[in-house]
Amino acid sequence: MCGIAGMVNLNGSPIDQGLPRNMIGMLHHRGPDAIGTYTDKHVGMAHARLSIIDLAGGQQPMHNEDKSVWITFNGEIFNYRELRQDLIRKGHTFATQSDTEVIVHLYEEEGEECVRSLNGQWAFAIWDANRQRLFLSRDRLGVRPLFYTITGQTLLFASEIKSILAHPAVTRAIDLQALDQLFTFWVTLQPRTIFKNILELPPGHSLRFEHGKMLVQSYWQPNYPSCVVPMDEQDCADRLLELLADAVKLRLRSDVPVGAYLSGGLDSTVLTALIKRFSDAPLKTFSVTFEDPEFDESAFQKEATDFLKTDHAEIRCSYQDIGRVFPQVIWHTEKPVLRTAPAPLYLLSRLVRDHGYKVVLTGEGSDEMLGGYDIFKEAKIRRFWGAFPESKIRPLLLRRLYPYLQNLQSQSPAYLKAFFHVRQDDLSSPLFSHLPRWELTSKTKMFFSEAVKSELHGGDVYRDLKGLLPSDYLKLDGFSQAQYLETMFLLPGYILSSQGDRMAMAHSVEGRFPFLDHRVVEFAAGIPPRLKMKVLNEKYILKRAVGDLVPLSIKKRAKQPYRAPEAKSFFGGDTGVARHEYVDKLLSANRIQKDGIFNPDSVQNLVGKAQKGQAIGIRDNMALIGILSTQLVIDQFINNFSGRHESGTD
Amino acid sequence: MAQIEGEIRQFVIDNFLFGQEDVQLENDDSFMERGIVDSTGVLELVAFLEKKYQIKVEGKDLIPDNLDSITNLRRFIGNKLPVA
Numbered sequence: 001m002c003g004i005a006g007m008v009n010l011n012g013s014p015i016d017q018g019l020p021r022n023m024i025g026m027l028h029h030r031g032p033d034a035i036g037t038y039t040d041k042h043v044g045m046a047h048a049r050l051s052i053i054d055l056a057g058g059q060q061p062m063h064n065e066d067k068s069v070w071i072t073f074n075g076e077i078f079n080y081r082e083l084r085q086d087l088i089r090k091g092h093t094f095a096t097q098s099d100t101e102v103i104v105h106l107y108e109e110e111g112e113e114c115v116r117s118l119n120g121q122w123a124f125a126i127w128d129a130n131r132q133r134l135f136l137s138r139d140r141l142g143v144r145p146l147f148y149t150i151t152g153q154t155l156l157f158a159s160e161i162k163s164i165l166a167h168p169a170v171t172r173a174i175d176l177q178a179l180d181q182l183f184t185f186w187v188t189l190q191p192r193t194i195f196k197n198i199l200e201l202p203p204g205h206s207l208r209f210e211h212g213k214m215l216v217q218s219y220w221q222p223n224y225p226s227c228v229v230p231m232d233e234q235d236c237a238d239r240l241l242e243l244l245a246d247a248v249k250l251r252l253r254s255d256v257p258v259g260a261y262l263s264g265g266l267d268s269t270v271l272t273a274l275i276k277r278f279s280d281a282p283l284k285t286f287s288v289t290f291e292d293p294e295f296d297e298s299a300f301q302k303e304a305t306d307f308l309k310t311d312h313a314e315i316r317c318s319y320q321d322i323g324r325v326f327p328q329v330i331w332h333t334e335k336p337v338l339r340t341a342p343a344p345l346y347l348l349s350r351l352v353r354d355h356g357y358k359v360v361l362t363g364e365g366s367d368e369m370l371g372g373y374d375i376f377k378e379a380k381i382r383r384f385w386g387a388f389p390e391s392k393i394r395p396l397l398l399r400r401l402y403p404y405l406q407n408l409q410s411q412s413p414a415y416l417k418a419f420f421h422v423r424q425d426d427l428s429s430p431l432f433s434h435l436p437r438w439e440l441t442s443k444t445k446m447f448f449s450e451a452v453k454s455e456l457h458g459g460d461v462y463r464d465l466k467g468l469l470p471s472d473y474l475k476l477d478g479f480s481q482a483q484y485l486e487t488m489f490l491l492p493g494y495i496l497s498s499q500g501d502r503m504a505m506a507h508s509v510e511g512r513f514p515f516l517d518h519r520v521v522e523f524a525a526g527i528p529p530r531l532k533m534k535v536l537n538e539k540y541i542l543k544r545a546v547g548d549l550v551p552l553s554i555k556k557r558a559k560q561p562y563r564a565p566e567a568k569s570f571f572g573g574d575t576g577v578a579r580h581e582y583v584d585k586l587l588s589a590n591r592i593q594k595d596g597i598f599n600p601d602s603v604q605n606l607v608g609k610a611q612k613g614q615a616i617g618i619r620d621n622m623a624l625i626g627i628l629s630t631q632l633v634i635d636q637f638i639n640n641f642s643g644r645h646e647s648g649t650d
Numbered sequence: 651m652a653q654i655e656g657e658i659r660q661f662v663i664d665n666f667l668f669g670q671e672d673v674q675l676e677n678d679d680s681f682m683e684r685g686i687v688d689s690t691g692v693l694e695l696v697a698f699l700e701k702k703y704q705i706k707v708e709g710k711d712l713i714p715d716n717l718d719s720i721t722n723l724r725r726f727i728g729n730k731l732p733v734a
Contacts, residue, residue, distance in 0.1 A: 408689045412712040418682045419689060443685045446670065605668035614665075617690025 002060070003027030003505075004072040004146075005158035006045040006125050007167070008134050010212055013042060013153065019167060020044035023156075026163040026643070029332075030074070030505045036060050038070055043127050043134065045072040050508050052076070052358060055255050057096035064104045065093055068129045071107075073100045074159050075122030075144045076512070078250035083117060107135070112206060115219055119250065119517065123201075125157055133210040140220045141365070141516045142203030142492030145501055149198045155209055160502075161198055161334045166643040171197070174597065174634065176455050177464075179336070183626060184442045184461045186338055187493025189468060191216075194335040194633065203492045222487055222521060226475035228528045236527055237545035240520075244545075247517035248274040251361055258512075259284040259352060260361045262310065263562060264300030266539060266546075266554055267363030267372075271514055272308050273549040275361060285310040286352050286360065288344040291318045292565050294404075300554060307551045315351045317344045322569035323579045330632040332502040337494075337629050338441065338622040340564045345503040353507040360504070364495055365515035368486045369524040371479065371532030372539045372559060374402055378420065379433035379482050380533065386422035395420075400536055403558050407617065430466065430474060433482035438462075444623040447598045447606070465489075479529035566621040567610045570628065576611035586631035595634050598627055651724055654703075658723050661698050666691055677720040692717065699723075705730040 005023035009015060017039045024035060024046035031048025038045045038061040047060035053076070061072045077083070080099035083106060088094065092105040099120075106114040107126055112135055121143035126135040136157055138146045148157040151169045158164045165172055175196040178188040191199040201207055204220035248271060252258055260275055262268045262285040275283055285305060289298040298314070305312040322343040329343045330336075352360055367373045378401050385394040398416040402408050411419070419436070426432055448456070473484065496513075504511045514520065524532075527541055534540035543555050570583050578584045585591060587607050589600040610624055659675065666686045667673050681687045687695065695717060696707045705727065711717075716726040 405689070407693055411689055411692065412709065414713040414715075415689070415692060418714050418718070421682075439685060440688060443688075446668065446673075599670070602668040602670055605664065609665065609668075614694065617688050617694070619688045620690070 002050050002074045003030030003048040003159040003163070004046070004074045004123065004125060005156075005163045006043070006072060007154050007156045008044075008127075008209060009042040009154050010150070010209075011153040015039050015042055015044040017044065020046035022643075023158055023163045023166050024048050026166045027159055029508060030159060032508050034059060038063075038072075038127075040070075040127065040129065045070060045125060045127060047072045050358060050510065051256075052510060053080075053253070053255050054096050054098035058098035058100060060100060062096070062098070062100050062104060064108055069104055069108060070127040070129070071100060071104050071124055073103060073122065073124040074146075075120055075124070075139065076510070077102055077118050077120040077122065078253060078517075079117075079119040081253070112137075112208065113219075115206060119519070121513070121516075123159060131210060133208060136201055136207040136209075137219075138201045138203055138205060140204045140518050141487075141496065141513075141521065143496055143501065143511075143513060143516060145497060146201040147193065147198055148201060148207065150214075151197075155214070161193060161195055162331075162637070162641075164198055165195070165637060165641060168643070172638050172641060173197075174630075174638065176452055177459060179452075179597070179630070180445070180456050180459055181461050181464065182336055183338075183445050183448075184438050185465065185489060185493075186441065187489055188335065189461075189464055189489070190493065195637070203488075220518070221470065222484065222525050224476050224480040224484060224525045226472055228477065229526060231526075231528060231531065233531060233541070233544065236531055237541055239523065240527070240541060241545040243517070243520050243523055244270070244514060245274050245277065247514035247520050248361065249278050250517070251512040251514055252278055254359050256358050257284070257356075258359045258361065259286060259355075259357045260310075261285070261348070261363070261511075262287050262301060262304055262312065263363070264297040264302075264304055264554070265363070265560070265562075266542065266550065266557075267366040267515065269304045269308070269550045269554050270366075270542065270546050271361050271363055272304065272310060273546070274514075276308060276310075283308075283310045284355065284357060285312045286348060286355075286357075287312070287314045288348050289314050289316045290344070290565070291316060292568070295563055295565060297560065300557060303551050303553055313351060313355055315344075315347050317347060317564070319565050319569045319572055320579060321347060322564060323583070326569070326580075326628070327582055327632055327636070328506070329503070330629050331636055332506045333498040333629075334502070334633070334637070335498065335629075336626055336633055337498050338444070338626045340566050340569055340625055341562060342498045342503050343569075344564050345499055346506055349504045349507040349509040352504075352509045358508065359510045359512060362511050362513060363515060364500060364511075364513050365491070365521070366539065366542065367561075368483060368491050368495075369515055369521055370527075370539045370542050371483065371529065373486065374538075374559065374561065375433060375437060375486070376479060376482050376533060377401060377536055377538060378436070379478060380536070382420055382422050382436075383427070383432070383478055385420075386424075386427050389422065389424075397536070404560050404563075405618075430469060430481060431462065431485070432478060434485055440619060441622060443619050444626050447602050447623055447627060449596055449599050452597055477529060479532070480525075483525075567616065567624050568613075570624070571607075571610040572613075576613060578611075582632075583628065586635060587628060591631070595631060595639075597630055597634070603627060651728060654727055655720060655724050657702065658720050658727075661695075661702075662686065662720070665694060665698075675720070677724075679720075680714070680718050682714060682718055695723075699727065703727055703731060
């Protein structure tokens with residue numbers, strides 16, 4: 001796990017050798033163990049290393065036998081041993097034991113198609129000197145980040161945007177269309193990022209730059225079948241467990257100790273149980289607990305750790321803690337967020353690092369692949385009800401949704417029906433499952449300034465998103481469509497980035513995701529929806545597959561998504577004033593007016609509500625967090641970006 | 651009744667539209683369909699009614715027919731308030 005950066009001069013002019021080093025300097029947190037650079041006539045590559053495999057020999061950038069192929073690589077190739085053996089049989093000579101070198105020789109052997117043989121999580125750049133070709137690739141699901149831009153005659157790439165912004169020729173500005181998307185979908189639609197003209201290489205894509213021409217193309221997509229293929233339930237469960245166990249086994253390959261996140265939910269408990277199958281060594285597990293009981297899962301965590309007998313460490317998170325670290329969190333997310341949920345994960349990765357660990361296995365991806373999220377349940381009920389809108393019985397199922405949201409649970413049936421309304425037009429919409437969520441989120445845009453609203457007038461974020469859907473999307477069943485939207489948009493754009501890579505790497509910790517092993521993903525895509533969610537029992541097939549590997553109480557518990565306290569993290573106490581000085585400063589009318597994105601009067605009204613403890617609804621909270629995090633992005637990356645050293649870390 | 655209507659309108663503008671008085675809000679506009687209230691907003695609205703008009707909003711009253719527009723609210727409060 002590491003950070004990468006680099007550049008190619010499109011017109012063949014020489015590289016300023018100091019620039020790659022300056023860019024990689026911004027990524028010290030991703031790779032504190034070593035820095036390496038390589039510069040050719042008109043290409044520069046840099047690498048910040050976090051040593052995990054081949055501690056002595058894995059320095060980068062790395063090259064092939066005759067130094068005609070160079071690589072700078074962030075990530076892990078879990079099947080590197082098997083690939084290495086195969087390449088040796090084909091006559092390749094290895095100078096190291098690292099997985100990095102495997103990619104170099106595999107590229108020599110298979111060219112750009114080499115990525116199809118990789119089982120892992122990666123972002124890398126290869127410079128092929130003979131062909132004068134730059135080849136960038138990102139893993140299938142988007143575990144590892146990779147950004148790029150063209151400025152003047154230079155193509156720049158890096159693991160994080162701050163590294164690109166450190167190049168003196170790059171201008172820093174907010175992309176308002178991206179902001180419009182983010183305040184609807186929680187994510188920008190790739191390749192767009194929140195910064196104008198800085199793009200993200202989408203998951204499952206590669207980029208080739210050769211002879212002045214750039215080509216970005218997809219090499220992988222999730223393969224949801226257009227018609228359901230029946231499966232025997234037990235065979236399906238057995239195969240899922242077999243694949244998942246192998247995914248765990250591969251992800252235990254490391255030259256440093258591997259720990260695990262243990263939230264008290266089904267997914268992380270299953271992973272922890274599987275890890276213990278492969279190792280007798282004491283397993284270190286880590287979790288977040290909350291002072292606020294509404295969010296705390298420590299009772300379930302204790303059940304899991306007692307059952308699995310792990311050596312457990314936890315960090316207790318208060319409102320104050322979240323507010324305190326939020327600026328650093330946004331320094332690492334590099335985009336606005338509508339939830340505070342990344343902040344406790346930032347604290348958690350610090351706990352991991354303080355215990356001397358660099359690698360953790362974690363359960364992300366299970367909810368997307370196996371149908372765990374409430375949004376799948378919500379869509380199923382809404383579709384069932386929409387098929388017979390006059391039914392008095394069907395809408396009663398709405399009560400089964402979101403049991404952890406007290407304000408929703410206290411609503412009358414009439415209001416529940418109104419909240420989860422199904423318009424006849426909606427039933428045929430390709431975005432049916434997500435419309436209530438996105439429509440609710442969109443209401444936060446009422447806080448945009450008149451200038452921003454005017455700039456965005458005529459835009460249509462739904463049209464933008466529909467334009468990214470594959471041609472066979474409409475042939476998918478409703479459940480698979482919902483899974484596709486979660487997997488292709490929210491997973492890479494928020495879960496794996498703002499809550500994943502960025503929070504872990506802030507403290508030089510590598511997350512590994514067995515549920516995102518592409519073999520698991522591809523198998524799960526083909527599982528009939530009725531086995532993923534049996535009636536309204538989410539992740540049914542996983543529960544069946546794991547048998548007694550996990551405590552019954554954890555298998556049977558109601559799904560509780562990971563959440564964190566929001567407005568109370570910034571305003572509270574007896575007086576309701578801001579808990580931290582930066583909150584007052586960035587949300588002041590003057591500052592809001594000066595930065596220009598939001599309406600100062602509306603923001604003051606919202607702040608007033610938060611101070612009185614009244615900003616307790618989903619929409620108000622999303623607006624408050626979205627505005628504050630946008631202001632932090634502007635403050636840290638537009639107004640006060642030095643581009644010379646790390647800032648914002650604690 | 652005109653006074654109640656004005657008070658409700660002001661509450662909605664202050665709390666759900668965050669002071670944006672230029673937003674067009676007709677008396678019959680559905681708060682739900684316009685996205686003006688979410689599930690918490692309904693509870694905020696009820697708390698306002700109980701405090702401002704000293705009325706008790708029962709569980710059976712929590713329906714859009716009573717609470718989902720300025721017109722509905724005016725009628726609902728009128729029915730709840732003691733006859734002068």
